[in-house]
Every structure is written in C-alpha cells, then in structure tokens.
Amino acid sequence: MAEIQGYIHSYESFGAVDGPGVRFVVFVSGCPLRCLYCHNPDTWIKTDGTLTSAEAVVSTICEYKNFIKNGGVTISGGEPLMQPAFCREILLRCKQEGLHTAIDTSGAVPLSTCRDTIDAADLILLDIKDIDAEDCKTLTGQTNENALALLSYCEETKKPVWIRHVLLPGYTLSDEKLHKMGETLASFSCIERVEINPFHKMGEYKWETIDRPYTLKEVSPPSAEDVSHAKEVLRSYGLPL
Template sequence: MTEGYIHSLESLGTVDGPGIRFVVFTQGCPLRCQYCHNPDTWKLKAGTKVSTSTLIKKIIKIKPYLEGAGGGLTISGGEPTMQPEFTLDLLKKAKAENLHTALDTSGFVEIEQFKKFLAYLDLVLIDIKSFNNSIHQELTGVSNQKTLAVIELLEKAKKPYWVRQVIVPQITDQIAEIKKLAKFLSQKKYLEKVELLPYHELGKHKWEKLGLEYKLAAVKPPSPKKMAKLNALFENYRIKIA
C-alpha cells in the first residue's frame, strides 16, 4: 500500500487544468515563495496521511462528472514531486482508470526523477516563478535551473504543458524580464498556453497565524492595465494567453 501526506482535496476544481478536475493538494514543498498562499503546506508531515487506493476510490465516484466535462485528475501541492512514490502510484492508478492526468509543479526536481512521471501524464502545469535566476532565488530560495531543465525535457518528450507565472509588482512584473521569458517560450513546440496570475494577499493571514514574517505586506495586486500590458508581450510572440 502506497501512502503519502496531503494538504487537502478539491473534488470539482476548475482552475488546475482543463475541464472539471479532482485536485489532490500534496503536503511538503522545498520552495519558500514570498507570496505563497499556503505556507501550511511546507512541512511534509504536517498533512494528512492517506493511501493512493483511498484517493482513487474517491476519484472514481465522480469519474462521470470529470469525463463529461473534459476533466480528470490534477496532482498539485505543495510540491508533488517531493513525494515521488506516492505521486507516481496515484498517476498510475488514474491512468489505469483512463483518466486525464495533470501535474502542477514548480519543476524543482531532479530530471531523472521527473522522467518517471512522463508516461502517466497527459499535461504538466509548470510554474516559472521568475525567468531571472537571481530574482527567482530571492523570491523562492532556490534556483530556476531545474525548472527550465524540466521544460526542455517536456519538449524532448513531446509532452503538452502550460506555463504559469505569478505577477508580483516590483518583483516579477519587469517588462524586460517578461520579454525574455516570452522569447524563450516562443521557440517551444509543446507549450499550449501561458497563464499570468496576478499576485493576491489571500494567504497573508496564514503567515501571521504560523508566526511567519510576510515580506510582501506592503505589496498590492497588479492593476488590470498592467496585466493586460504583460499579456500582450506574449501575444506579440503568438503565444496563447489564458
């Protein structure tokens, strides 16, 4: 029996992949993103221990709704690759049920480990916190090199993927850096679309509850005008924007 730690479940999710999806939010994350809205997912064993068999039974119960809406299973986090055996086994069980599968990841994972997931994935949602490595390290505590390597792997494996980036004013909203990301992605064949997500403060209270310093307390969400301007940079490269 394969077990792992989860943070929560969403049975009818609509923002973590195509259609309606059963979303498993795993526990544990190696990143420390300054804007993280779920810092309570960081510690692995702070979650609920559950088996993949139990989860797949829950998923099968609503399988007709998922399939009817063009959806499936998304494993998110936290960072699901922190629990590779658990994540891989759940993906295998989902594919055995002919479910569409997606993995939402920061890409901070060893390439050889990530390769093991590929045969059981239909889609990867990959978060590029910043294309600028220095900014990425300041914002998350880790380099973006593994993330970019995963993108190259997905291209080589001909695996469809979406790229997501949170737009944080004065940090990840720099026109020059966004242009570099757009140019980099414009050369990719298996990128389906890009999602620029406006920074929000919804997780601020969790930081306070956990006794953590929220360094972005003075930062406000980006304006619709700024978001439109950044989206246009990708459209100029004929990249689909969500």
C-alpha cells in the same frame, strides 16, 4: 507488493482552474520552495499532511468520476514531485480509470528524481516563478534551473505543458523580464498555453500561523492594465495566451 503511500494536504472535488474541464484536485503536502507570495504555506511540511495510500486516494477520486469524466484529475500542492513515486502511482491508477491527468508543479525538484512521474501525466502545469535565475532565488529560495530543465524534458518527450506565471509588482512585473520570458519560452513547441496570474493576498492570513514574516504587506496586486500589457508582450512572441 507494499502499498505506496504519501502525504495528502486536502482535496478539492470541483476544481475549475487547474487544467482542462472540471477537475478533482489532490493537494499533496511538502514543498521545497518558500515563495514570498505563497498562499498555501500550510502545505510546506510534508509530514503535516495525512499519510494515505495511493489506492485510497484514487478510490476517493472515483466517487466523483461522473463529474470529472470530461475534465480529469490534477495533483497539486505543495509540490507533487517531492513525492514522485506516490504521485506516479495515483496518475497510473487514474489512467486505468480512463481519467485525464495533470501535475501542477513549480519544477523545483531535480529532473533525475521525477522523470517517470512526468512521463505518467497527460499534462504538466508548470509554474515559472521568475525567468531570472538569481531573482528566482530571492523570490522562492531556489533558482529556476530545475524548472527550465523540466520544460526541456517536456519538449524532448512532447509532453503538453501549460505555463503559469505570477505577475508580482517589484519582482516579476517588468518589461525586461517579460521580454526575456517571451524570448525563452517562444522556442518550446510543447507549450500549449500560458496563464498570467496577478499576485493576490488571499493567503496572507495563513502566514500568521507559521514562524515567518509576510514580506509583501506593502505590495499591491498589479492593475488590470499591467496584466493585459504583460499578456500583450508575451503574445508578441507568439505564445498562446
């Protein structure tokens, strides 16, 4: 049988923020979105990554098995679901090794292309970029339609989901949007956790290496009060934060 290969951007052997416990994080390359705040624009082009077999990826992961046996493996990016067969093969091989698996996704690819890959993961970390479809297009280049379809699929198949959301002043930081988000997400019992991440500029310097202007130069990160207010609004809808 032909080897399943895909494009890898990099690895992080002791990730602490991408799922439960200490995790080995595989960053794949390629992303269909162009988020204005992206801190990894160097992952956008799939073929800029290193072509690697799923077998080789899992063999690298297994070198760290002792450290991640109570955590697991997360495939992040870029957008993992742009390489669905490759990611699925990594997830299945990790399962054979007894490791917990997660996909960190923006849900930006059509569900029809990635159902099997979602089925193969233990947990989905789903980034809801903007709860308003048109504003999502302004922020990322695409509406949130595919992300919400992915969330509905997780609900249908009882797949655990952790929602992530970046609080960006002038874009997603508004009471109206937070209430809309609370109302929308409250009906999904598959959501185990909601994480609010304040916008930051740590990747701004990387934009100098790509042929695009960084348009958020004048935008400041939200205050601690803004973040705790946003959490309060979402908690008021019974969401787990």
